[in-house]
Structures are given as C-alpha cells and as structure tokens.
Amino acid sequence: QKNGVSNGTLYKRTFIEHFEQAPMYVAVLTFLGFGVGTIFGYLRDFMRAWGLEKRNIAAEREQQKDFVPLYQDFENFFTRNLYLRIRDNWNRPICSVPGPQFDLMERVTDDYNWTFRFTGRTIKNVINMGSYNYLGFAETDVNALKTVTIELEKYGTGICSTRQEMGTLDKHVELEKLVAKFLGVEDAMVFGMGFATNSMNIPALVGKGCLILSDELNHTSLVLGARLSGATIRIFKHNNMQSLEKLLRDAIIYGQPRTHRAWKKILILVEGIYSMEGSIVRLPEIVSLKKKYKAYLYLDEAHSIGAVGATGRGVVEYFGMNPDDVDVLMGTFTKSFGAAGGYIAGKKDLVDFLRTHSHSAVYATSMCPPVAEQIIRAMKCLMGLDGTTQGLQRVRQLGKNTRYFRRKLHEMGFIIYGNDDSPVVPLLLYMPGKIGAFARRMLEKNIGVVVVGFPATPITESRARFCVSAAHTREIIMVLQVLNALDELGDFLHLKYSRYSKSAHPELYEETRLEFED
Numbered sequence: 001q002k003n004g005v006s007n008g009t010l011y012k013r014t015f016i017e018h019f020e021q022a023p024m025y026v027a028v029l030t031f032l033g034f035g036v037g038t039i040f041g042y043l044r045d046f047m048r049a050w051g052l053e054k055r056n057i058a059a060e061r062e063q064q065k066d067f068v069p070l071y072q073d074f075e076n077f078f079t080r081n082l083y084l085r086i087r088d089n090w091n092r093p094i095c096s097v098p099g100p101q102f103d104l105m106e107r108v109t110d111d112y113n114w115t116f117r118f119t120g121r122t123i124k125n126v127i128n129m130g131s132y133n134y135l136g137f138a139e140t141d142v143n144a145l146k147t148v149t150i151e152l153e154k155y156g157t158g159i160c161s162t163r164q165e166m167g168t169l170d171k172h173v174e175l176e177k178l179v180a181k182f183l184g185v186e187d188a189m190v191f192g193m194g195f196a197t198n199s200m201n202i203p204a205l206v207g208k209g210c211l212i213l214s215d216e217l218n219h220t221s222l223v224l225g226a227r228l229s230g231a232t233i234r235i236f237k238h239n240n241m242q243s244l245e246k247l248l249r250d251a252i253i254y255g256q257p258r259t260h261r262a263w264k265k266i267l268i269l270v271e272g273i274y275s276m277e278g279s280i281v282r283l284p285e286i287v288s289l290k291k292k293y294k295a296y297l298y299l300d301e302a303h304s305i306g307a308v309g310a311t312g313r314g315v316v317e318y319f320g321m322n323p324d325d326v327d328v329l330m331g332t333f334t335k336s337f338g339a340a341g342g343y344i345a346g347k348k349d350l351v352d353f354l355r356t357h358s359h360s361a362v363y364a365t366s367m368c369p370p371v372a373e374q375i376i377r378a379m380k381c382l383m384g385l386d387g388t389t390q391g392l393q394r395v396r397q398l399g400k401n402t403r404y405f406r407r408k409l410h411e412m413g414f415i416i417y418g419n420d421d422s423p424v425v426p427l428l429l430y431m432p433g434k435i436g437a438f439a440r441r442m443l444e445k446n447i448g449v450v451v452v453g454f455p456a457t458p459i460t461e462s463r464a465r466f467c468v469s470a471a472h473t474r475e476i477i478m479v480l481q482v483l484n485a486l487d488e489l490g491d492f493l494h495l496k497y498s499r500y501s502k503s504a505h506p507e508l509y510e511e512t513r514l515e516f517e518d
Helices: 024-049 073-081 083-089 146-155 170-183 194-199 220-229 241-254 283-292 314-318 348-357 359-363 369-383 390-412 432-444 470-475 477-492
Strands: 002-005 015-018 101-108 117-128 187-191 211-215 232-236 266-271 296-300 328-332 342-346 424-430 450-452 462-467
Touching: 024 073, 024 424, 024 432, 073 083, 083 432, 117 477, 146 369, 170 187, 170 342, 170 369, 187 194, 187 348, 187 359, 194 220, 194 328, 194 342, 211 220, 211 241, 220 266, 232 241, 241 266, 241 283, 266 283, 283 296, 342 348, 348 359, 369 390, 390 424, 390 470, 390 477, 424 432, 432 450, 432 462, 432 477
Parallel strands: 211 232, 211 266, 266 296, 296 328
Antiparallel strands: 002 015, 101 117, 187 342, 328 342, 424 462, 450 462
8 A cells, every 4th residue: 555665865755655456346336337327328318319308408400400510419428417417516606715614605406417506595614625725825814915905905906918018017026036035946937827837838948859758647737738839748657767767768769750860858747746646746766867868857836835845845845855956847826825826937047038938928917916915925924034933834734734634544444545745635436426425425514525537537536635724723623523524424435445455556666666877
C-alpha cells in the first residue's frame, strides 16, 4: 500500500504515496454496474423513440433531418442515460463565501434530474470539503479585507485594457515584485486567469520543431497549451521516471521524425500536486533527468503553492530544492490565496520575453485591482510581512489537518490515493451507483463533497475528492463530524475496501531504480 522512495541523496525526506488496489470483486461489480446502466439506457432510448416514454431532451426537427447533425446521438448516450441520473450532485448553487462552511440553495427535481426548481429555502452551515480553500483566505472578515476595500474604493472593479496598453497599474507591479520575492526568483508576471496562464503562455515558449513531454495526468490547461503550441507532444506515465527517461533518451538519439534533426527545445510539463490523484510530483528525479538530458522544466504549482512546504512556497521548498532548478515556475492565486489569476516566474529574460510575446498579456484584460490586493494581503501574511505569524500558523495547521484526516481514513479502512502531505484526498468509491448515493447522504448530514466519475476518471476508479483546509480546525468539531459521517457511511455503502494490497500502479515503483548523474 505504501511506497517510499529515498533515491540516494536526491530526497531529503521520506516520499510516501498510496495507490492501493481494490479487491477483484469490486472491479467486476463496477463493470457490471456500468453494463446494467448501458442496457437500461438502450431500453429507455427505444421507449423514447416509440413514444412509450416522454422525450425531455432536445431533438432535431423533421425539416432538418437531411442536415449535417450538430452532434452524434450516441455521443450523448452517456449524458442522458447515466450522468443524468446523478446530475443533482453537481453545479449546486452556493449563496455564501466558500469558507469552512457555506450556505446552499435548496433545489428539487420532479422529472428525475431533467430539470430543477428552487424551493426558496437555504441549507445553512454545510461543511465545505470540496473547495480549494487550502489556507482559509476565502473569508469575509471585515478586518482581514480592510485593505481590499480601500483598493476597491480607489481603483474600482475593472481595468478595461490589456497589460500592453493601459492596463498595467502600480498594484500589478507591486504584486509581481512580491511574487518574485516570495518564490526566490528574479522576476514574475501575473495574469487575470489561472487557466489562461497555462494555455496562453506555453504556445509562446515552444512551437514547431520543439518537443513537449507531458505527464499523462496533467491538467486540461496544460494539455490545451501544449496542443495550441504546434509542438510535438509525447506522453509519459504518471510520475514514472523510467517512462520519462526513455522518451528523453529517444528524443536525443533520434531527433525529429523523418528529418532526424535535433529538437529546438525539449520541455517537460508537470504539476506540483495532481488534483485528481492527490500525488506530488517526484521533482528531485525530474530535475536530475532534465539536467542530464539538457531539457527545460515547466512546473504547474496551481494546487501546491501555499499548500505544501514549510512556509507554503510549494513543492520546490517541500523538497528543499533551489528555485533556479525549475526553468518556468507557474502557479495560480485561485486556491491557497482565495483570489483569481495566475503567475509565471523565473529568470528575468524569461519574464521579459513573455511580456511581449504572451497572448494573455497582449489580448486579455488585466487583473482587477481588488483581486491583486487580496493576493498581496494573503502573500504578505504568508511571508510574515503583516507583522504576525498567522500565515505560518495556517500552513502548519493545513499540514496537521491533512495528515490527521488521511491517517484516520486509512484506519477506517478506506482506499485513498496520493501523498501523505497532499491536502487533495481522493477516496475511492468505484461503483457508479455509489457516486450519487455518497454525495446525497453526505449532504443529508450537512456536509458538501465533490464526487467524480467516468470519463473524468478511469471507468473503475470513481471517487470522492476532499480538499482539506486550514480553516477546518477553527472548530475541530467540523473535522470530527466529517470523519464520523464517513465512518458511518462507509459501513452503510460498503466502501471500506482497503486490504493493504499491492499498488494499483506497480510500474511506478517496481522497475529498477535509475542512477542519476549530477
């Protein structure tokens, strides 16, 4: 169940990841559940076609039957027959700040989730186990937001221009200097949208004749950025250094297809914490490989910045490494900082290049000043520049909450994925019928959770994803209430599958360990 790594002097701490394999009967029942759902889906489609059941979905008019269809009917099969049955567990409207607790607008359905109607009632004080509010900066405390209020009154809400025109304010310059200081690098640039930070900047860094080596579980923003760049893309197995080194070696030996010319650039794309697996990148090994093969490294710290490391400076600090070892440091302010937007940081030459070549800098509206001030407020708190130790206390509290929550789930017998220090905690549900049952039962206990299934995960690995927050321990009863509810629900739905069995991903850990060069 546990997989520790201590590759010589590369790791300065024990690196433990959990990827336990479920019993065989669970996989069989999961496939059987999808099979039964598919059979009944075809039956219901047959009944709708013959008018035996009401057709609620949009249908093409008879006059347009000869037109090219806007979508393939079969592509919508999963949505209307499987997803629709449990659609009430997503897109629930929240009507308060997404702090450790939130208020939820109650809604019901009279036609099995085809449509919803609001009752006018509010479900109060639902414990929030799904938002990425890792450090608890998503808050409405008047004293905490005093500086944000001042900036709102001074600058207003919008910029109405791009960074290259009239959209660069003194707040942006202040924020960029602070981000660079926080990360320990030469310079940084901030953007108004986290997703666009990846998707719009990767095409500026690589293009035709370049090679991108991307982890198979990378976020969609990284995937989109790689595709838009026009570079050749090759995928390596998740956190698998043998797979990555083979691709690097082949790229050096064989070069580009057909011409066999050397690649202009080789860029490795990885994340700090993978948001669906809860695993942490094996950064020391990747840095060693990128130095060995003279490649570049792009690190997405969307979920890890603020959430790991002794002072919240991400996986680079977590592993005790030099920020200069990573060529492009990327992160977002949407999670640990309770704001919006993202950043690219590194050498001054890199940032200066992006200021003139980034699509986001040229065409996108600048970050609004109140958001910039919220980030500055949170970052100064983390750095202790506000004259308090509150930021450090939040980081430490998050670490304690994470390890406690994970340890208790293991003790209860649940299968959970990821690293012991990752605040993203996936709890495996497996069977499709249990996705809806789990989320509904948890909401009945006044606990809001995020559930995820196929096609966002492998078909046999549906899960609930918990996001631990430093704010959860302001009243420890919140954490205990969640754990007690999970213990009870785990017995009721038979979710305690843990047998401390062999890893579900043996290829990550059972191959011969590599010897890395300096």
